[in-house]
Amino acid sequence: MPFYLISFYHIFYKKISVYSINILYKFVLFLYYFAIIFIVIQHKIYEYKIYINLYNEIFISFIRSLCMME
Structure with a gap:
């Protein structure tokens, strides 16, 4: 696998993981407040x-x- 593909995959994977963790965190927070x-x-x-x-x-x-009474 060439170097640029590895770096692209790494950047893409990191962005996706951070984005999904952010969405997951907001979803869990929403569920928590909804439950309360x-x-x-x-x-x-x-x-x-x-x-x-x-x-x-x-x-x-x-x-x-x-x-x-009546």
Whole structure:
């Protein structure tokens, strides 16, 4: 293999590897932040479900107490 082909391959390979590592790093960072946001959103949804169940229980008990009064 001639020298210029080796040097071309070396430069090309280095550029491609740096580029792919950069893309891979950004992709992993995106997945990491997406996972954090997803976990936070799920946690908030879970909290809201608990609050909705609590308010439903309070509302149902209030309606029952009104029915008992009559």
